[in-house]
Amino acid sequence: MKKIVLGSDKSGYELKEYIKAHLESIGYEVEDCGTVDPENGVKPYFQVAPVLAKKISDGEYEKGILVCGTGTGMSVVANKFKGVYAALCRNYTDAKYSRAINNANVLCMGGWITGKDAGVAITDVFLETEFTQDLEDWRAANLKKAYAGIQEMENEIYR
Numbered sequence: 777m778k779k780i781v782l783g784s785d786k787s788g789y790e791l792k793e794y795i796k797a798h799l800e801s802i803g804y805e806v807e808d809c810g811t812v813d814p815e816n817g818v819k820p821y822f823q824v825a826p827v828l829a830k831k832i833s834d835g836e837y838e839k840g841i842l843v844c845g846t847g848t849g850m851s852v853v854a855n856k857f858k859g860v861y862a863a864l865c866r867n868y869t870d871a872k873y874s875r876a877i878n879n880a881n882v883l884c885m886g887g888w889i890t891g892k893d894a895g896v897a898i899t900d901v902f903l904e905t906e907f908t909q910d911l912e913d914w915r916a917a918n919l920k921k922a923y924a925g926i927q928e929m930e931n932e933i934y935r
Contacts, residue, residue: 778803780903781831781840783810783824788843788850788887791895795841798896807837821845825853825862832881833857840882841899847886854882858934859927866890871898875905879923 780799784792789811799806809831810824811817821844828840832854842850847864854862862882863874866889874880883902885895907923908916 777805779805779807779837781807781809781828781837782842783808783819783828783840784843784887785821785824785845785850786811786814786818787845788821788847788885789814791885791887791890791892792841792843794892795843795895795899798899807831810842821849822853825850826857829854829857829860829862829882833859838881839903841902842882842884843887843895844884845886845888847884847889851882851884854884858930865898865902867894868897868901871902872905875902875907876909876911877919879907879919 782792782796792810796806796808809827811819825842828842831837832840842854844850851862851864854860860882861878861880862884863878863880864884865871865874871883883899885898890898908919
């Protein structure tokens with residue numbers, strides 16, 4: 777079974793719940809580490825993003841999804857963790873190329889900005905696209921070298 781972790785604050789709750797239901801309907805096992813009740817136990821973005829990012833950084837999950845009001849706060853916080861490449865995606869193209877070019881492993885979206893059906897389409901392309909997929913051989917080789925360089929940089933930063 778495919779596994780994924782997701783989370784939201786109150787502003788991203790409705791979109792996150794819609795995406796969660798979609799993922800479960802297509803066979804994903806979903807762990808929700810964010811707000812699970814928008815009236816009680818609300819968690820702000822700066823508390824949700826680190827929980828999810830740590831699970832990615834530690835290798836517990838390969839990919840995750842974060843949703844706040846705009847998606848920006850979640851992406852800023854998640855990107856503080858080694859091995860986490862969180863991308864704010866507002867459309868299909870953002871999502872596709874965040875994976876194909878940047879090898880992003882955390883999708884961030886804005887509940888105030890992204891409609892539910894668009895959110896599902898963005899999620900699906902994010903999860904279905906592989907790093908360097910459909911790119912020319914020369915570009916794929918360059919991107920793989922760049923990705924290795926980013927990982928070396930992280931090793932220096934996170935000693």
